[in-house]
Amino acid sequence: MAIAKMHIWRGETGEGSFQEYECEFTPGMVVLDVIHTIQAEQAADLAVRWNCKAGKCGSCSAEINGVPRLLCMTRMDSINTDQPITVEPMQAFPHMRDLVTDVSSNFRAKKSIRPFKPRKPDAPDGTWRMQQDDVNRVQEFRKCIECFLCQDVCHVLREHHQHDEFVGPRHLVYTAALEMHPLDTEDRTADLKNEHGVGLCNITKCCTKVCPEHITITDNAIIPLKERVVDEFYDPVTRLLRIFRPNKNQQGA
C-alpha cells in the first residue's frame, strides 16, 4: 500500500478551489479508483461522472496534472506520486460541480453537421458494394468514444472559447467519417470553411496526443478536410477543373 496526495477541484459553476485528500492505493489502481475511494471514505458529495470504467463510454474525462485524460484509463503507477496529483474538470466546457462539466455544446455542434446521404443502392435488394480499401479509411474515425478530451485540449476552444465559430476536433473527425465515406453524396466543404471553421485549426496535434482511442485526428481527418477546402476555395486549378467535373452536390445521389 502506498499513499497518494490528491488535489481535487471542488466547487460549483466555476467557483471553487483545490482540496487535498490522502488516499491509499495499490498497484493496478487507476485514478478513478482513488476518486471513488475518497468519495466512499472522505467526501461523499464529490461529484464525478463515470460509467463503464473500461475506457469505452467516454464519461470520466478530466485533467490529471494539467493533461486531459480518462480517469479510468490512467493508472496510478504511471504518475509520479511523490508529488500531489491534481485532478480538475475539463477547462473547455462550462463547469457544473467538482469534476463534472456541461458538454452539451458538443451535441449541438454535432447536429449542425449535414447527415449521411448515401447514393442509390447498387443492387435491386437495396444493398451497396464497396471496396475494402475505400471503407478502411473511415473505420478509424468510428472508434471515437466522444470523451471530448480532444475538444478540451484544443486551444481554440480551451483558451479562446470560439465554440460558435469552430466545431472542434471531435466534430471534424465526425465530418471526415461522413465526407470520406465511399457511399456518401453530400458535400460539406462549404460548411467546413464557413460555419465549422476548419481554418481555425493550426495543426498543433494536441488532439491527436490526448485521444484515448489513438485516432490520428490531425493527419487523417483535419488535414485531409483542409485540403478539400483548398480544392474548393483556394486552388485556382482545381476550381477551373470543376467547370468540367462537378462536385458531389452537383453530381447528385
Added chain:
Amino acid sequence: MSQAETRIALPQRHFGETRRKDAWWLQPLVVAGVLSAFIVYSTWAALQGAHYSFAGYLSPFYSPEIFGNSDHAWFGPWPLWWPSWIPYSPAFLILWAPGGFRFTCYYYRGAYYKAFWASPSNCTVGKPHKKYTGERSFPLILQNIHRYFLYLALIFLVFLSIDVYHGMWFPTAGSGAEFGIGVGTLVLLVNVLLLGSYTLGCHSLRHLIGGRKDCVSKAVGGAMPYKCVSCLNRKHMLCAWLSLFWVGFTDFYIRMLSMGYFTDWRIL
C-alpha cells in the same frame, strides 16, 4: 451553430500558465533552436556565393545552378545586367522554393506556431494572445499555397537526383572524367533519399494522389499510390527533421571540401 445559452465560466489562462508537471517547454525550445540554427546557417551559406561545388559535387542549396561560375551552371556566369548594388548568389534563385515548401508544410506549421509564436507553446499551456484568427485570414491563409510548393519540390527532387549522377564522375588527369563513388557521392545520395522521403510523404501529395476521392481505389493507379504516400506520411515528422539536418550537412561537407578542410575519400 447557435450556442448562445452556453458560456464558459473559466477565464483564459495567462501566458505559460499550466498545471502540467513535465518539461513542456523543452520541445518548443529544441524546435526553435534547431530551426533558428538552420535558418542562420542556410542564409549565411546562400550569401557566400562561393565554395558550393567540388569536382562533380554541387551543394543542394545551389542546385540547380542557373547562373554561376562553376561547371554546373546552366547558362554560364551571372548576367552583367544585374545591378551591382544588389548582392547576388546562385542560391537566391533556388532557396525560396524548398524554403517555401518547408514553411508551408503542415508539420512545420504546427511546430513553429508552437516554438516561435506560442500558439500555444505546448498543449494546455496558456497563450500570450487574446485574439485568434488561425489560418482563416491574412497572412496565414496564404499557407494554402502549400501544394504549389509541393509541385516545385518534386521538380527539385529530379535535379538533386541528377546531381547524384554527376557526383559519380570524377575529373581525370586529362580533360575527361571517370566513374567512381566517393563519400560525397553517398552524402548526395542520402540527401536525395531523405528529401524524397519527406517530399513524397507530404499531406498535400497524399490528398492529390487519392485522398481527395471518397473512393481511393478509383484514383489513378488505384489505392496503392495513396497507401505508399500514407506510409511515408506516418513518418513525416522524422523525415522532415532528418532531411533538414542532412541537406545542411551536405552543403557543409561540399563547402569544407571546396575550402580544402576535408578530403573526399574515394570508395570506388
